[in-house]
Amino acid sequence: MYTGWDVDGRLNEFESQFKVMKEAFEGTVTDRKAMEEAIDLAKNRASDLEREKQRLMDQNTQLQSQLDQQRQEYHSLQLEKQSTVLEMEAEQRRHKYELEDLQRERKHQVDEVRREFQGEVDQLKREHREALEAMERHYRAELADEQSQRARELQELRSKLGAEQQDMSLEMLRKEREVQEMRSLMEALKLDLDREQTIKGGLQQQIAEMSTINITLEERMRGLRAKIDFLESDSKQQSDSFANMEARLQEALRVAEEAREKLIKEETERRILFNKYQELKGNIRVMCRVRPVLDASEGDEAKIAFPDLKTSSQIDVTGPEEKSSLGTVSRKVIPFEFDRVFDPSMHNEEVFGEISQLVQSALDGYNVCIFCYGQTGSGKTYTMSSSDGMIPRATHMIYDTITKLQEKSWTYTMEGSFVEVYNEELHDLLTPGRESDGRTKKLEIRHDEARKQTTVVNCKTVALDSPDKVETMLRQAQSNRSVAATKANERSSRSHSVFILKLVGENSATNERCEGTLNLVDLAGSERLKHSQAEGERMKETQSINKSLACLGDVIEALGRGSAHIPYRNSKLTHLLQYSLGGNSKTLMFVMVSPLEAHLKETITSLRFATKVHNTHIGMAKSTKKLRAATPESGR
Numbered sequence: 042m043y044t045g046w047d048v049d050g051r052l053n054e055f056e057s058q059f060k061v062m063k064e065a066f067e068g069t070v071t072d073r074k075a076m077e078e079a080i081d082l083a084k085n086r087a088s089d090l091e092r093e094k095q096r097l098m099d100q101n102t103q104l105q106s107q108l109d110q111q112r113q114e115y116h117s118l119q120l121e122k123q124s125t126v127l128e129m130e131a132e133q134r135r136h137k138y139e140l141e142d143l144q145r146e147r148k149h150q151v152d153e154v155r156r157e158f159q160g161e162v163d164q165l166k167r168e169h170r171e172a173l174e175a176m177e178r179h180y181r182a183e184l185a186d187e188q189s190q191r192a193r194e195l196q197e198l199r200s201k202l203g204a205e206q207q208d209m210s211l212e213m214l215r216k217e218r219e220v221q222e223m224r225s226l227m228e229a230l231k232l233d234l235d236r237e238q239t240i241k242g243g244l245q246q247q248i249a250e251m252s253t254i255n256i257t258l259e260e261r262m263r264g265l266r267a268k269i270d271f272l273e274s275d276s277k278q279q280s281d282s283f284a285n286m287e288a289r290l291q292e293a294l295r296v297a298e299e300a301r302e303k304l305i306k307e308e309t310e311r312r313i314l315f316n317k318y319q320e321l322k323g324n325i326r327v328m329c330r331v332r333p334v335l336d337a338s339e340g341d342e343a344k345i346a347f348p349d350l351k352t353s354s355q356i357d358v359t360g361p362e363e364k365s366s367l368g369t370v371s372r373k374v375i376p377f378e379f380d381r382v383f384d385p386s387m388h389n390e391e392v393f394g395e396i397s398q399l400v401q402s403a404l405d406g407y408n409v410c411i412f413c414y415g416q417t418g419s420g421k422t423y424t425m426s427s428s429d430g431m432i433p434r435a436t437h438m439i440y441d442t443i444t445k446l447q448e449k450s451w452t453y454t455m456e457g458s459f460v461e462v463y464n465e466e467l468h469d470l471l472t473p474g475r476e477s478d479g480r481t482k483k484l485e486i487r488h489d490e491a492r493k494q495t496t497v498v499n500c501k502t503v504a505l506d507s508p509d510k511v512e513t514m515l516r517q518a519q520s521n522r523s524v525a526a527t528k529a530n531e532r533s534s535r536s537h538s539v540f541i542l543k544l545v546g547e548n549s550a551t552n553e554r555c556e557g558t559l560n561l562v563d564l565a566g567s568e569r570l571k572h573s574q575a576e577g578e579r580m581k582e583t584q585s586i587n588k589s590l591a592c593l594g595d596v597i598e599a600l601g602r603g604s605a606h607i608p609y610r611n612s613k614l615t616h617l618l619q620y621s622l623g624g625n626s627k628t629l630m631f632v633m634v635s636p637l638e639a640h641l642k643e644t645i646t647s648l649r650f651a652t653k654v655h656n657t658h659i660g661m662a663k664s665t666k667k668l669r670a671a672t673p674e675s676g677r
């Protein structure tokens with residue numbers, strides 16, 4: 042430490058302070074410089090910033106001006122758009138006015154055309170009216186002429202009719218007399234037949250007695266011969282007695298031969314009388330059979346009555362409900378009459394009893410046709426081909442008869458064939474559909490006009506020389522038919538089957554020959570299917586069935602009318618049966634009826650068809666029986 046008077050120390054201190062201060066000053070100057078530099082720098086930056094601000098402001102101004110410009114542009118565009126809209130509206134208005142003008146113009150034109158046409162139409166109407174009036178006047182005049190002419194003709198016809206009526210009444214009286222005569226002839230023939238049958242019985246008895254006598258005589262002759270041998274001595278008396286016995290024996294043999302000849306003659310006469318009697322009964326007969334209800338599940342039973350038990354020829358069916366115009370509901374009873382009606386209690390045996398005479402006629406040389414007609418399930422097959430049906434019964438009867446006829450010098454051959462008509466094509470039921478080489482057999486119908494016989498070419502024919510053969514044949518036909526049935530779904534009810542039995546008889550004693558055919562026909566179900574239900578194959582079947590049944594009706598009708606042309610060729614069935622329908626034949630139609638209410642409509646249709654057939658009268662049948670010498674050689 043120094044005192045106040047220490048100048049050097051104080052100077053030194055001053056000097057050091059000065060130095061410090063100087064250094065501080067120099068530091069301050071440096072700082073100031075630095076600060077000034079910083080200020081300059083800041084100033085520079087401020088001016089830079091100012092410039093930047095200025096630039097940004099300029100840029101802003103520029104953008105503002107751009108924005109203004111765009112706004113202006115937008116505004117001008119807006120204006121432009123407005124003007125375009127206005128222009129378009131103006132255009133639209135212009136179009137609308139044009140359109141209205143056009144419409145007015147068109148309307149005007151249409152009105153003008155309409156006015157023109159109206160004028161023309163009025164003119165035409167006037168002309169037509171005038172023409173019509175002229176025509177009316179003309180026709181009135183013609184009508185008046187015609188009327189007066191017709192009145193004259195009517196007058197003439199009336200007087201002609203009066204004369205014809207008179208002739209007709211005379212003719213009717215004559216016919217009645219003829220019918221009366223025929224009836225008495227028939228009665229006489231019936232009596233003759235009864236008488237002949239009694240005679241025949243007597244003769245048969247006589248012949249039996251004669252054969253017994255014959256046997257006794259032969260035995261006695263043998264005894265006598267033994268005696269003769271024994272009586273070797275041979276006295277005159279003995280030889281006389283022997284000669285006497287020989288003469289008596291010869292006489293007995295002669296009587297026996299005479300009786301046999303008489304019997305043969307009687308048989309020929311019986312045939313003639315029997316067939317005359319059949320002819321008088323008419324050659325087309327219709328019988329009706331109603332099958333029983335099989336069980337309760339079949340449904341309600343229709344109201345069917347059999348009013349006349351004595352004649353068994355009537356059937357009354359209560360028809361469906363009918364509503365009158367007043368709204369009352371009623372059911373009509375429809376009566377039908379046939380040659381015979383079989384009620385549900387009747388058996389095949391009784392039915393056969395009625396047709397056995399026709400089977401006899403086939404043996405006598407007639408062509409016979411027995412049909413079964415009716416809807417599916419009405420009993421056609423049951424009646425025709427069941428084990429005790431008409432086919433087996435007919436063949437058994439034929440065997441029995443031809444065996445008996447042998448003692449009257451008749452020998453018969455019997456041949457059977459069985460065909461089916463399906464979709465208007467013939468098929469052989471005795472040979473399967475195809476031959477060994479795979480081809481189907483084409484059956485062909487050939488007619489022999491002279492012999493009135495039909496042959497089916499390519500169809501198997503079986504010689505029926507024993508009853509077993511018939512049964513085998515029926516079984517074979519049934520199996521061939523059922524093969525087809527599985528393929529074509531119950532085909533049996535949609536095809537017609539025809540059993541053809543040819544019978545050829547020859548009599549060695551009288552030199553007679555006869556050739557008859559028995560056709561037993563099981564027709565397809567007669568129900569008419571509604572067209573809406575039938576399609577394709579079913580439609581074809583339905584059309585074929587309807588066609589062939591209609592053709593059968595047409596043929597019978599044409600025969601009844603005595604038409605010159607009979608349309609046999611319109612269906613395969615009538616073509617096949619040509620010689621068994623018509624002049625040289627006897628026809629029987631069974632109409633089969635179902636007892637069920639559900640089948641009532643079809644039942645009535647079937648009975649009406651059968652009535653039409655029943656009202657038909659076909660001319661006399663003729664037997665093909667001839668003396669052999671006069672028969673052309675039949676190369677069967």
Ligand SMILES: Nc1ncnc2c1ncn2[C@@H]1O[C@H](COP(=O)(O)OP(=O)(O)OP(=O)(O)O)[C@@H](O)[C@H]1O
Pocket residue numbers: 331332333335387415416417418419420421422423424533534535565566633
């Ligand atoms: N009289 C009858 N007595 C007893 N049963 C019968 C009689 N008739 C028919 N039937 C029976 O009624 C049914 C129908 O008969 P069936 O087959 O014979 O008719 P259908 O008319 O031949 O028919 P489809 O046209 O289908 O061949 C069978 O079961 C048959 O046994």
